[in-house]
Amino acid sequence: MARRTGADEAADAYERHLAEHDRDRRRAQGAFYTPPELVAWVLDHALPADGTAVTVLDPACGTGHFLVAAARRLGVRAVHGSDLDPEAIRIARERLHAEDPTVPAEEIERQVVVADGLTAWAGRTFAAVVGNPPFLGQLRRHSAGRSEEHRRGLGAYTDTSAVFLRRSLDLVGQGGVVALVQPLSVLAARDAGAVRAAVASRGAVTDFWCADGPVFAGTPVLTCVPVVRVGAAPSTDPDGWGALAAPAFGIPAVTLPPGTGTVGDLADCTADFRDQYYGLAPFVHDRLPGGVPLVTTGLIDPAESRWGRAPTRFARRRYDAPSVDLAALRAGGGLARWADARLVPKLLVAGQGRVIEAVADEHGAWLPSVPVVSVVPGVRADLWRLLAVLLAPPVVAHAAARYLGTGLTPGSVKVSARQVAALPLPADEHAWAEGARLARVAQAAASGDERAALLAATGRIMTDAYRADPASYDWWWGRVRRRPDESGDPGWSTPA
Structure with a gap:
């Protein structure tokens, strides 16, 4: 088990405060913090297995769970993050500094910034984009920043997390990986269709995680993680992502006769x-x-x-x-x-x-x-x-x-x-x-x-x-x- 620092305890305390005393703010931000075992699964499937040094971005990093876990594998200088919550960013920076005090605080401040993750990293590319972006419906989407340009071409009710997924495809190079937590609705919802099509045009879902019950404290939303590798050959129908999750729900695989009409x-x-x-x-x-x-x-x-x-x-x-x-x-x-x-x-x-x-x-x-x-x-x-x-x-x-x-x-x-x-x-x-x-x-x-x-x-x-x-x-x-x-x-x- 990785050692815990005072900054880690501060992160836990801040998240408990939002959960117990500032629920309206938590809902407005769409912020639900990721269990360690899911963070580990995402990094296992997004980062090179041989420990090759790569750069990683979490565009909605909160208090830095993904950043700290990635830094323990790759080093603090490999990780980058952004979030609109200044207090969460302050804690994330302190956690990274505690991981490696030899990295100057000023350098960490340039890597982890208070900003809208949909717009902050224009012109940059990373080997992997990981994280748990905010889940926000249409009525609260402005809480994720004034980034309407990244919603163009998407359905009116496309969840903000799916907007992050599409945007992240532009933040990795060929062979790069995007692994972001998503609501289960991304699999088949009509308004997420353009996001699925964007994935199919750029690469393929090569690994997939989901649970048949809620895993985030304080919300009943079911979630999944499609691991997208840019440049991989598409193997999944953009309108058929649900088949990826079917085994977790006990739904049997069926092959129906082609060409019989509808x-x-x-x-x-x-x-x-x-x-x-x-x-x-x-x-x-x-x-x-x-x-x-x-x-x-x-x-x-x-x-x-x-x-x-x-x-x-x-x-x-x-x-x-x-x-x-x-x-x-x-x-x-x-x-x-x-x-x-x-x-x-x-x-x-x-x-x-x-x-x-x-x-x-x-x-x-x-x-x-x-x-x-x-x-x-x-x-x-x-x-x-x-x-x-x-x-x-x-x-x-x-x-x-x-x-x-x-x-x-x-x-x-x-x-x-x-x-x-x-x-x-x-x-x-x-x-x-x-x-x-x-x-x-x-x-x-x-x-x-x-x-x-x-x-x-x-x-x-x-x-x-x-x-x-x-x-x-x-x-x-x-x-x-x-x-x-x-x-x-x-x-x-x-x-x-």
């Missing part, structure tokens, strides 16, 4: 937004006679709608059976065309769940509530064949891995309308047809146990339809559970 070839996939959500609110009543059922995400299970049998919430109100007054809505005019477009035979897909949860509205009698996705078959498409695709275990495992990190919880599978449209079709037409038949019978089942057995059979045959490893079925079935209703029904028993 759901979007057979159906229009649409999501509704704010206008429909707020526009519907005045027309929704509970158990309105003759009303049109409003189906929320919470009412959708695999091949089952629980409308009228389970409570739900819409527009901050609880409903036992939310119903839309269609006559009043049409008289109002604003959503009449929208309602007519939705009252057609379709699938309704929950915004997120433990698996992809979809149910068929065979007669076009339901309206979807945001964020439910509507899947409307084309003229030649079969509603039940599409339902079988969305229930297929290999497809669910594929989506769970590809879009890992976008859900509200680490175990949830979240798919947008665009992502539903991109889901692949199976290769075995005969097995697919049988899966469609079973899915239809499952939705019509008279009891929960009957539906469970039929869903299990659907999952097995659709695994065969994709010619996939049975492990995807085992994983899928382990996650398919009907939530208890208010009568106390505990849900399905698992078929043998």
Whole structure:
């Protein structure tokens, strides 16, 4: 174990102070300090194994955990850092000086500076950029400095940590390494897509770390570390980083048949937004006679709608059976065309769940509530064949891995309308047809146990339809559970 100095103790005390007494400032800065074992992992994978002398930058160094650990491997003169917090920088400098008092304090002050790490190092390059940059959403991003030029071309909700990742690609030379802690959402979030594309254009993710639970005290955010080597041959789809983390979450690897087409070839996939959500609110009543059922995400299970049998919430109100007054809505005019477009035979897909949860509205009698996705078959498409695709275990495992990190919880599978449209079709037409038949019978089942057995059979045959490893079925079935209703029904028993 490395010796501890008085400056190290000062760093610990400062971080405890922020955590216990200045939480607003800590949140505003997006500052959560890195456990020593994770620092060691990052340096093990970012620095040369043979101890070759290289230069290292931590662009948001805080009190210097990465800097001190790197200095113990490479020497104090090899490390550089920046941060907007003057007190943190003062402590980091003292820690480095304590590591090697022969290095003049003035020299350390030139290496470790109070500055915005996104702009401070223009024109410089390093062998490695490491660290744990601030996690800040759109509303607090200015806390990371006035560096809007580095957000150009990025989505509005790109996390500041991902902006640091893209910027750091310019701070290392050919063969250089960038290893920055990121929120798990960087793996698949739409607004981080430009960052993933930048990595693919410059190099490749050659090592990867993640945890299936929080590792930073004071925040529930799940994190990962993609280790990017500039100049390495790309091996990961920019939209498929989630597969890197899938093993940590127990998601089985699947290989789906190429060239079979996608759901979007057979159906229009649409999501509704704010206008429909707020526009519907005045027309929704509970158990309105003759009303049109409003189906929320919470009412959708695999091949089952629980409308009228389970409570739900819409527009901050609880409903036992939310119903839309269609006559009043049409008289109002604003959503009449929208309602007519939705009252057609379709699938309704929950915004997120433990698996992809979809149910068929065979007669076009339901309206979807945001964020439910509507899947409307084309003229030649079969509603039940599409339902079988969305229930297929290999497809669910594929989506769970590809879009890992976008859900509200680490175990949830979240798919947008665009992502539903991109889901692949199976290769075995005969097995697919049988899966469609079973899915239809499952939705019509008279009891929960009957539906469970039929869903299990659907999952097995659709695994065969994709010619996939049975492990995807085992994983899928382990996650398919009907939530208890208010009568106390505990849900399905698992078929043998």
